[in-house]
Amino acid sequence: MTENKNFNKIVHLSFPPTVSGRPVICNLGKLYNLSFNILKADINPRHEGSMTLEIMGPEEEFHKGLNYIKENGIKVIPVTQKISRDEESCMHCGMCLAMCPTGALSLDMDTRKVLFELDKCTACGMCTKVCPVNAMENDPQEKENRTT
Amino acid sequence: MAKTFEVNKTIKEINERIKNGKAVVVNAEEMVEIVRSKGKVEAAKEIDVVTTGTFSPMCSSGLLFNIGQEPPTMKTSEVWLNNVPCYAGIAAADSYIGVTEPAEDDPLNKVYPGRFAYGGGHVIEDLIAGKTVRLKAKAYGTDCYPRKEIEKDITLKDLPNAIMLNPRNCYQNYNCAVNMTSRTIYTYMGPLKANQRNANYATAGQLSPLFNDPYLKTIGLGTRIFLAGAKGYVIGAGTQHVKNPARNERGIPLGGSGTLMIKGNLEGMDPRYFRGLSFQGYGCTASVGIGIPIPILNEEMAWFTGVSDADIQMPVKDYGYDYPNGIGRALAHVTFEELKSGEITVNGKVIPTVPMTSHVMSLEIADKLKSWIQKGDFLLTEPVEEIEST
Numbered sequence A: 001m002t003e004n005k006n007f008n009k010i011v012h013l014s015f016p017p018t019v020s021g022r023p024v025i026c027n028l029g030k031l032y033n034l035s036f037n038i039l040k041a042d043i044n045p046r047h048e049g050s051m052t053l054e055i056m057g058p059e060e061e062f063h064k065g066l067n068y069i070k071e072n073g074i075k076v077i078p079v080t081q082k083i084s085r086d087e088e089s090c091m092h093c094g095m096c097l098a099m100c101p102t103g104a105l106s107l108d109m110d111t112r113k114v115l116f117e118l119d120k121c122t123a124c125g126m127c128t129k130v131c132p133v134n135a136m137e138n139d140p141q142e143k144e145n146r147t148t
Numbered sequence B: 001m002a003k004t005f006e007v008n009k010t011i012k013e014i015n016e017r018i019k020n021g022k023a024v025v026v027n028a029e030e031m032v033e034i035v036r037s038k039g040k041v042e043a044a045k046e047i048d049v050v051t052t053g054t055f056s057p058m059c060s061s062g063l064l065f066n067i068g069q070e071p072p073t074m075k076t077s078e079v080w081l082n083n084v085p086c087y088a089g090i091a092a093a094d095s096y097i098g099v100t101e102p103a104e105d106d107p108l109n110k111v112y113p114g115r116f117a118y119g120g121g122h123v124i125e126d127l128i129a130g131k132t133v134r135l136k137a138k139a140y141g142t143d144c145y146p147r148k149e150i151e152k153d154i155t156l157k158d159l160p161n162a163i164m165l166n167p168r169n170c171y172q173n174y175n176c177a178v179n180m181t182s183r184t185i186y187t188y189m190g191p192l193k194a195n196q197r198n199a200n201y202a203t204a205g206q207l208s209p210l211f212n213d214p215y216l217k218t219i220g221l222g223t224r225i226f227l228a229g230a231k232g233y234v235i236g237a238g239t240q241h242v243k244n245p246a247r248n249e250r251g252i253p254l255g256g257s258g259t260l261m262i263k264g265n266l267e268g269m270d271p272r273y274f275r276g277l278s279f280q281g282y283g284c285t286a287s288v289g290i291g292i293p294i295p296i297l298n299e300e301m302a303w304f305t306g307v308s309d310a311d312i313q314m315p316v317k318d319y320g321y322d323y324p325n326g327i328g329r330a331l332a333h334v335t336f337e338e339l340k341s342g343e344i345t346v347n348g349k350v351i352p353t354v355p356m357t358s359h360v361m362s363l364e365i366a367d368k369l370k371s372w373i374q375k376g377d378f379l380l381t382e383p384v385e386e387i388e389s390t
Helices: A059-071 A126-130 A140-144 B011-019 B028-038 B040-046 B120-128 B299-305 B336-340 B359-374
Strands: A008-015 A035-042 A049-056 A075-078 A105-107 A114-116 B025-027 B049-051 B054-057 B062-066 B078-081 B084-086 B094-098 B133-138 B149-154 B161-169 B176-178 B185-187 B190-192 B199-201 B224-227 B230-237 B260-265 B274-279 B283-291 B293-295 B313-318 B332-335 B343-346 B349-355
Touching (some): A008 A059, B025 B359, B028 B040, B028 B299, B028 B359, B040 B299, B049 B359, B054 B359, B078 B120, B084 B094, B084 B120, B120 B133, B120 B274, B120 B283, B224 B260, B224 B359
Parallel strands (some): B025 B049, B176 B313, B199 B349
Antiparallel strands (some): A008 A075, A105 A114, B054 B283, B062 B094, B078 B133, B133 B149, B224 B283, B230 B260, B343 B349
């Protein structure tokens, strides 16, 4: 992997109600040498919005672009902080494998353990719904729904 | 006519060796290679016990419990634990909670697919973990049992009796599920994507108890087992037990067949080996950890316990149309080895496979049982009554 050309990262953006009406993301392509792929978006006028974005391009441009987003009042959360696995709870059954679209969850053929590779995760949240023991967590609120 | 064997051991002899710390115990995975390299007779001479293990969703499980009396006395007619309804149509303070029972206010599949966040299996897991559970009960009141209501926090210690009682566990073989329709469906075999884009399968394969004793020659009423981290017992054939299934040349049934009824005291169980589950769009259930020791009484038992994943065939069935309509056809038979490889080919289509039974936990259970026997903490039992299997 040539680090400069093929830098690629998935981030989660949180839009405060005040900025959700303005064009920002398209400028990543216009002002910086970046391309992006929208993996998930929930943007509504005058409401807090969210978007999961895969950003590709030279690393330097990526950081400039990210700063531009932050300057515009958008909160940037790395996806790796969005989805997490409760290692105590996971029983390595493998049911999540069916729904993971990116292969971030995979089976180690030797140990038969379920591997979770954060850098491949797009935080789509499918695993959080299918996991029978609720070991895959989207955000802290999700977990609270399980209590009695 | 009874068969004659070169190697003849009794359970009593094996127990003597266990007590003296001399028994040779291996798990069912290790036994595959031993039988392959040494042959069944040598293996039978050398090995005394093979331990099996499985940690799989087993819907037909539950807890029989007694809440004790707190004067004025009460004959409970409706009982809830953490708002999960229990069956109370038995003696005054007895009830039964099943693992598939959802909490009373669960929205079920009203918003499809439902989440089924908490049910009977979760209650049992919480009790095993020593957590506090809210008990609520109602009664109509009688002269001998005047109390009409009770509501209090309890833990496992407050229950005079708490017995896991599972009508059907340890299914010997099962279906591998695919979906041939054009929409995702949510089943007890997990979510199945449209057009056969995943094939879900259960059981622990060569580690699974009833694949290692396919004719139930050593497992019967009274067999002592590992149950969710404590000692439990087989109390007979389970519901839906099939005694004469179609088998392959090795005696392995070609579809779901033998089942066991199981009981064990909740006290001493470990929540690691009993987990309440939520199946999206389907319901609540629980994974039960079971390990059964197979005594190697002769070379025939050595041969049976030498079963490998490649010797096990599972039927692939369509859960989109066939299963709900009671059509029993198998689209194909695939080996457990193929299922474990990550993909199978059915009628020319390559389908990624998805396990539902934790192999990691199944192996851990077989090894835990192995260490109990090696330490002399666990003795084998002679079945009081056989379970028919031909």
